[in-house]
Amino acid sequence: MAGWRSRLASHVAAELSTARGAVRQLAQRADRRATEAKRAASRAMDTAREKQAALTSTHRAEVDRITAKAESDIDNAVAELTEVTARLSAPCADAEWSRWTPAPVDRSLAAPLLRVGSLAIGSADAETQRPPALVGLMDHSHLRIAGAAEAALPSVLLRAIGCAEPGACRLTVYDPERLGGSLAGFAPLAPAGLLSFVGPHGLSDMLDEHVEHIRRINATVLAGDHASLRELAETTGRRPEPWRLLVLLGAEMDDWTKDQRAQLTRIRRTGVACGVHLIVVGTDAADDANTLSLDTTSTTLAGQAPVRLDPAPPSALITGTCRRIAEVYAAGPQPTRLSDLIPETLWTKSSACELSVPLGEGSDGRLADIVLGDNPPHALIGGPSGSGKTNLIYSWLGALTARYHPDELALYMLDFKEGVSFARFAGGRRDPSWLPHVRLVGVNINDDREFGLALLRYLRQELRRRAEAAKRHEATKLEELRAVDPQGRWPRIMAVIDEFQVLLDGRDSVAAEAVALLEDLARRGRSQGIHLVLASQDVAGIEALWGRPSLIAQFTLRIALPKARRLLAEANNLAEEIPRYHAVVNSDSGVTQANRVVRLPNASDRAVWDPLQEKLWRQRPADNDSPLLFDGDHVPVLPERIELPTTDPTPVAVLGKAIDVSSRAATLRLTRTPGRNLAILGTRTTEACDVLAGAALSVARTTDVRVTICCLDPDAAAHAYRLAWACEAAGSTVDWQDKLDEVVTAWEEQPTDRPHLVLLYAVDAAGSSLTTAGRNALRSMLLTGPERRVHTFGWWRSVPRLREDLGGYAARFDAIDAWVALDVQGPELAPLSPQPGGPAWYPRTRRGLFFDRAVHRQAEVLIPYDTESVLPTVDNMLTGSPADEH
Numbered sequence: 041m042a043g044w045r046s047r048l049a050s051h052v053a054a055e056l057s058t059a060r061g062a063v064r065q066l067a068q069r070a071d072r073r074a075t076e077a078k079r080a081a082s083r084a085m086d087t088a089r090e091k092q093a094a095l096t097s098t099h100r101a102e103v104d105r106i107t108a109k110a111e112s113d114i115d116n117a118v119a120e121l122t123e124v125t126a127r128l129s130a131p132c133a134d135a136e137w138s139r140w141t142p143a144p145v146d147r148s149l150a151a152p153l154l155r156v157g158s159l160a161i162g163s164a165d166a167e168t169q170r171p172p173a174l175v176g177l178m179d180h181s182h183l184r185i186a187g188a189a190e191a192a193l194p195s196v197l198l199r200a201i202g203c204a205e206p207g208a209c210r211l212t213v214y215d216p217e218r219l220g221g222s223l224a225g226f227a228p229l230a231p232a233g234l235l236s237f238v239g240p241h242g243l244s245d246m247l248d249e250h251v252e253h254i255r256r257i258n259a260t261v262l263a264g265d266h267a268s269l270r271e272l273a274e275t276t277g278r279r280p281e282p283w284r285l286l287v288l289l290g291a292e293m294d295d296w297t298k299d300q301r302a303q304l305t306r307i308r309r310t311g312v313a314c315g316v317h318l319i320v321v322g323t324d325a326a327d328d329a330n331t332l333s334l335d336t337t338s339t340t341l342a343g344q345a346p347v348r349l350d351p352a353p354p355s356a357l358i359t360g361t362c363r364r365i366a367e368v369y370a371a372g373p374q375p376t377r378l379s380d381l382i383p384e385t386l387w388t389k390s391s392a393c394e395l396s397v398p399l400g401e402g403s404d405g406r407l408a409d410i411v412l413g414d415n416p417p418h419a420l421i422g423g424p425s426g427s428g429k430t431n432l433i434y435s436w437l438g439a440l441t442a443r444y445h446p447d448e449l450a451l452y453m454l455d456f457k458e459g460v461s462f463a464r465f466a467g468g469r470r471d472p473s474w475l476p477h478v479r480l481v482g483v484n485i486n487d488d489r490e491f492g493l494a495l496l497r498y499l500r501q502e503l504r505r506r507a508e509a510a511k512r513h514e515a516t517k518l519e520e521l522r523a524v525d526p527q528g529r530w531p532r533i534m535a536v537i538d539e540f541q542v543l544l545d546g547r548d549s550v551a552a553e554a555v556a557l558l559e560d561l562a563r564r565g566r567s568q569g570i571h572l573v574l575a576s577q578d579v580a581g582i583e584a585l586w587g588r589p590s591l592i593a594q595f596t597l598r599i600a601l602p603k604a605r606r607l608l609a610e611a612n613n614l615a616e617e618i619p620r621y622h623a624v625v626n627s628d629s630g631v632t633q634a635n636r637v638v639r640l641p642n643a644s645d646r647a648v649w650d651p652l653q654e655k656l657w658r659q660r661p662a663d664n665d666s667p668l669l670f671d672g673d674h675v676p677v678l679p680e681r682i683e684l685p686t687t688d689p690t691p692v693a694v695l696g697k698a699i700d701v702s703s704r705a706a707t708l709r710l711t712r713t714p715g716r717n718l719a720i721l722g723t724r725t726t727e728a729c730d731v732l733a734g735a736a737l738s739v740a741r742t743t744d745v746r747v748t749i750c751c752l753d754p755d756a757a758a759h760a761y762r763l764a765w766a767c768e769a770a771g772s773t774v775d776w777q778d779k780l781d782e783v784v785t786a787w788e789e790q791p792t793d794r795p796h797l798v799l800l801y802a803v804d805a806a807g808s809s810l811t812t813a814g815r816n817a818l819r820s821m822l823l824t825g826p827e828r829r830v831h832t833f834g835w836w837r838s839v840p841r842l843r844e845d846l847g848g849y850a851a852r853f854d855a856i857d858a859w860v861a862l863d864v865q866g867p868e869l870a871p872l873s874p875q876p877g878g879p880a881w882y883p884r885t886r887r888g889l890f891f892d893r894a895v896h897r898q899a900e901v902l903i904p905y906d907t908e909s910v911l912p913t914v915d916n917m918l919t920g921s922p923a924d925e926h
């Protein structure tokens with residue numbers, strides 16, 4: 041038994057041991073696998089961890105990148121917004137009140153939006169880098185300010201008045217509770233009429249007044265041509281009406297009457313287009329599209345973006361700004377601009393019927409025209425010194441010359457004042473350009489009334505020429521003449537005479553002739569296109585015209601500058617009331633009903649005038665000559681050559697420059713007839729020497745002459761020597777004599793093959809030293825010399841001394857055909873003059889009165905030429921010979 045059992049046992053044991061071994065092996069294998077699996081799992085975990093770490097950092101980087109981009113985009117957008125909004129609110133939108141100053145916007149632009157704070161967006165810390173929070177007001181909308189944001193009101197108002205020209209923004213504050221407490225800083229505007237406070241009792245009137253204002257603007261300013269004042273400004277560059285801000289503080293609108301609410305609704309609906317803007321602070325009744333809102337943290341324009349309001353402006357800033365604005369405004373409105381009167385295209389108008397141009401801005405904000413034609417034909421301008429007459433003339437001329445071609449308009453400008461206000465039209469060293477329409481400019485002519493007379497005579501001649509042409513063509517007025525004679529040059533003529541009363545001064549022949557000519561021109565010039573424009577600062581001057589009813593009646597166009605007196609009709613006092621730089625333009629002889637107030641541009645400023653003149657000058661026609669300039673202060677130099685109207689060979693002596701429109705020389709023809717001598721009368725040595733030298737030299741330069749010189753005044757000797765030299769240099773034979781006796785006896789011995797000039801300086805100095813025979817010989821030379829070609833040019837220092845030399849009381853003056861009087865009074869010239877009592881002559885420096893019996897009915901005024909610079913100097917004479925000069 042034991043055997044099998046033991047064998048079984050050992051078999052089982054063996055089996056067990058095998059199984060155990062197998063199990064062990066299995067267990068070891070499983071162990072190994074588990075270890076391997078664990079390792080693999082651990083590796084996988086490690087890998088997964090690594091991957092996750094990598095992913096996380098990529099994600100983080102991506103998130104960072106996106107965040108950075110978003111932030112930069114936001115900042116860029118904010119910067120862009122800041123820039124755009126800053127532009128919209130420029131120019132006086134500085135966030136810092138310490139840097140803020142008023143900066144009025146150009147009149148042709150819409151008003152800017154107004155800054156009230158900043159938008160709390162973007163990353164910038166600095167207030168200035170944040171976009172401004174804006175509200176619209178002038179030219180944009182009405183504004184509603186929530187009660188809690190009332191502190192923003194001073195800032196809105198200050199910025200509003202700061203971006204308008206002084207006076208162009210006016211405030212009315214309805215403040216039933218506090219009467220202006222919060223706006224006390226704006227009080228300096230009140231005395232200038234730029235701010236008014238209204239209490240409950242004034243509400244209806246205030247609303248009515250604003251509604252009426254809107255109605256007037258719609259009817260007369262916009263007048264259907266423009267939708268709003270903003271559009272008017274943008275298209276025309278003009279802003280004729282101020283903005284009116286109507287501030288309603290704590291208004292209980294529910295308690296208002298029906299009428300008051302209706303008026304407010306009208307203002308809401310139509311005010312913005314007419315520059316009337318509401319600022320309602322506190323509870324507001326309606327919500328409409330014309331109104332923007334401002335709260336403590338938002339504005340309509342900012343949308344969802346949170347708003348941070350600016351601090352209130354310091355009260356000193358408000359008061360100071362308002363005071364300055366009020367001062368500038370009180371000083372008077374700024375003038376309109378000359379450029380407003382200038383059309384884009386030059387010279388497009390015809391003057392056939394009239395001259396019609398804008399002169400300035402009328403009270404309706406439109407350009408006001410001024411017309412000269414058949415009616416009104418002539419203008420009278422008046423105003424005290426400094427009231428702007430010259431400036432008005434410039435404005436008028438600027439508008440005229442830009443519209444009418446120089447073939448359509450010719451200007452003759454005369455200024456009797458001491459000054460050169462018209463000289464700029466003639467061109468000069470500083471500015472070579474001239475105004476192409478101007479044919480003649482006279483300046484500094486206050487002592488030379490003869491020049492005014494000369495112009496009037498010239499115009500009368502032109503009037504005759506026109507009248508004859510009209511008659512030939514069976515035309516009755518310029519318009520018809522131009523229609524039937526289209527090739528003819530018939531410009532309208534405008535003659536402007538500033539301080540014309542000088543011409544009418546006194547009771548002499550000049551004044552009498554001037555009045556007669558003015559009357560004739562005024563009466564007949566109307567239909568022939570000749571227009572007179574007379575200006576005066578002097579009431580007496582204007583009054584001088586009132587004394588001549590037929591003359592003043594022709595001047596139906598009256599232009600009165602501020603404080604002009606006696607220019608308009610008796611009861612018409614408007615000129616007393618208008619502010620400076622304005623004029624009353626009245627084309628019906630000054631009757632009140634025809635008054636128009638015109639605001640004038642600043643045209644006298646050279647910076648404004650010169651570019652216009654330069655532009656016109658560059659376009660001038662090829663045959664346009666510079667205007668003739670007559671300057672009373674200028675002493676003309678003896679010209680090298682003088683154009684004479686005749687070509688006959690008779691010697692002609694040039695005595696001076698005539699005071700007339702053509703600038704001709706005053707001459708004396710030396711024919712072989714008795715009396716062709718010249719006497720120069722007076723004590724002014726220089727001028728007498730100049731007349732003698734001019735006369736002798738002008739003959740010597742053109743004719744082969746013999747010259748005898750005798751100088752009895754030591755002060756004139758140097759001049760006489762120099763003249764002798766110059767005559768010799770011109771080819772003359774010159775004989776110098778120290779004694780008058782010798783001259784008067786020797787003349788007959790000279791051959792008569794050529795003219796002989798005897799130049800006697802200070803003849804009367806010979807006095808008693810001249811023997812009786814000598815005196816007779818002198819008379820004989822004077823009487824009979826010219827027939828033998830001997831012409832005496834003698835200088836006597838007084839008329840009695842000449843008379844003495846000619847034979848005392850019984851003297852005959854027929855040996856002296858021609859004379860030039862210097863400082864000799866008119867009555868003294870009676871014996872030499874055809875006028876009983878002598879000519880009306882008041883001696884004045886550098887002027888002589890010239891009479892030639894052969895040609896004159898009346899003596900004429902001349903300006904002795906300066907010969908100083910045409911004669912050789914003493915140094916020249918010492919170092920050269922006359923032949924060198926020749």
Ligand SMILES: Nc1ncnc2c1ncn2[C@@H]1O[C@H](COP(=O)(O)OP(=O)(O)OP(=O)(O)O)[C@@H](O)[C@H]1O
Pocket residue numbers: 375423424425426427428429430431432457577621622640641642643644645
């Ligand atoms: N519309 C205007 N805008 C700006 N400045 C003006 C205007 N009108 C006149 N002025 C200025 O006022 C001053 C006086 O003007 P202006 O010389 O034209 O006056 P006036 O009446 O001719 O004076 P006077 O008779 O003394 O010559 C000048 O400095 C001129 O520039």
